Amino acid sequence: MAALSYREQVDAKRILQIREICRELPMAATDFFQHIALTSGTFTRLAYAIDLRTFVQYLHKNRITFSEKEPRFWTDEDLDRLTQADLTAYTEYLTYYFRDEEDVDDSGLPKATVNHERSIKRKLCSIRSWYDYLFASQRISSNITTLVPLPKIHDKPILRLNQEEMLKILSISDTGEGLTAAQKRFQKVTARRDYAILSLFLGTGIRVSELVGINISDVNFEENAFLVTRKGGNQVVLYFPPEVATSLNAYLEERNEIETLPGHEDALFLSLQKRRMTQRAVEKLVKKYAQIAAPLKPKISPHKLRSTYATNLYQATGDIYLVADALGHSSVDTTRRHYADMTDQRRRMAAQAIHLPDPEQSKTADS
Numbered sequence: 001m002a003a004l005s006y007r008e009q010v011d012a013k014r015i016l017q018i019r020e021i022c023r024e025l026p027m028a029a030t031d032f033f034q035h036i037a038l039t040s041g042t043f044t045r046l047a048y049a050i051d052l053r054t055f056v057q058y059l060h061k062n063r064i065t066f067s068e069k070e071p072r073f074w075t076d077e078d079l080d081r082l083t084q085a086d087l088t089a090y091t092e093y094l095t096y097y098f099r100d101e102e103d104v105d106d107s108g109l110p111k112a113t114v115n116h117e118r119s120i121k122r123k124l125c126s127i128r129s130w131y132d133y134l135f136a137s138q139r140i141s142s143n144i145t146t147l148v149p150l151p152k153i154h155d156k157p158i159l160r161l162n163q164e165e166m167l168k169i170l171s172i173s174d175t176g177e178g179l180t181a182a183q184k185r186f187q188k189v190t191a192r193r194d195y196a197i198l199s200l201f202l203g204t205g206i207r208v209s210e211l212v213g214i215n216i217s218d219v220n221f222e223e224n225a226f227l228v229t230r231k232g233g234n235q236v237v238l239y240f241p242p243e244v245a246t247s248l249n250a251y252l253e254e255r256n257e258i259e260t261l262p263g264h265e266d267a268l269f270l271s272l273q274k275r276r277m278t279q280r281a282v283e284k285l286v287k288k289y290a291q292i293a294a295p296l297k298p299k300i301s302p303h304k305l306r307s308t309y310a311t312n313l314y315q316a317t318g319d320i321y322l323v324a325d326a327l328g329h330s331s332v333d334t335t336r337r338h339y340a341d342m343t344d345q346r347r348r349m350a351a352q353a354i355h356l357p358d359p360e361q362s363k364t365a366d367s
Contacts, residue, residue, distance in 0.1 A: 006276065010213075015042055017046055018033060018046055024057075024071060025053060025056060025071060026072060026074040026075070028076055028079060028134060029056075032129075032130050033049065035133055058097075059082075062089070062093070063086050063089070079131075079140060080141055082145075087124075087144065091124065095115060096115075097112070099111070117152065117153055120151050121151045124145075124150055128146070159299060159304050160304055161300065165294045169198060169292075172293055173191060173198055173289050186272070189272065193251050193269060193270070194285055194289070195250075195251070196244075196248050196251040197211065198286070199248075200248070201306065201309065203241050204238055204240050207303075207306065208302035212279055212282060214226060214227075214228065215267060216268050219248065219268065223239070224240050225239045225240070226238060226240065230328045255268070260275065261273070263275075283301060290304075320335055320336065
């Protein structure tokens with residue numbers, strides 16, 4: 001039997017996590033996940049499972065109607081007893097709650113979970129999807145979830161690096177300038193790897209989940225291209241600029257000398273433990289360098305580097321469809337929604353390109 005690819009390993013792990021969570025949920029939830037198994041990715045289903053677990057735990061602990069028996073024993077009739085008041089109360093609860101009393105902060109107090117409008121909307125949408133399935137399957141008499149309004153999402157300015165900050169974050173990963181003494185000890189070992197990772201983000205706009213899944217065998221330096229597995233499992237070939245090729249070649253000189261742990265032989269980016277890097281490790285790496293390169297932008301993440309790439313590509317080409325294709329968006333509307341201020345610059349250019357005749361100059365010419 002052939003070994004599982006990285007993507008297949010991730011999917012398998014998520015499937016097992018979903019099944020474990022389902023042990024705490026009503027049977028109707030398991031039926032729901034089986035129903036959407038072929039039309040949704042494992043990441044989406046796992047997010048649904050976590051959201052539904054939070055929901056049923058809240059109902060069991062806080063609403064008298066659902067307190068008599070554990071959620072895993074709830075029937076369709078029990079789920080049909082959900083009221084608009086239950087959901088409204090749950091929406092308020094999501095703004096601030098304690099997930100686990102045993103999970104404490106440095107002061108010994110339970111860690112609080114704070115959700116803002118976007119997170120609350122996603123959690124409510126998970127419940128809606130579940131109840132949509134139950135209602136469509138005629139397992140409940142009505143779908144009360146449609147009566148509770150979803151939070152209105154207020155767009156926030158998209159955080160990205162400017163040209164000076166891009167240059168600085170690459171420079172810091174190369175030289176270690178500005179890092180603490182402890183950080184420099186690691187940076188000396190990982191400089192080429194870190195520089196290549198940052199270059200790949202800024203030069204191709206790939207997602208962090210895509211980056212950690214790249215294998216050495218996926219990279220073709222004759223074409224300056226690599227194979228990447230997009231969200232949903234589709235594989236596409238992306239191309240990178242010469243600067244990225246240079247940084248990748250420099251890193252591969254070191255990478256090819258490393259004897260990895262079994263099962264990680266083909267992984268492109270390795271941790272110091274000689275295994276494939278995790279998404280969390282890459283996120284921490286970006287944050288470390290960004291805090292020095294852009295101190296006034298504390299929330300720079302791999303996704304913000306993706307936004308930086310998208311903005312630069314749009315400014316260079318003015319082609320929103322090209323940007324959508326490069327980012328792997330299924331709809332150009334997604335690209336417009338996330339990078340709406342790109343069009344603002346184009347509108348400014350339009351205003352600068354049109355010059356109306358000056359009446360005063362016309363009078364002077366006539367005289």
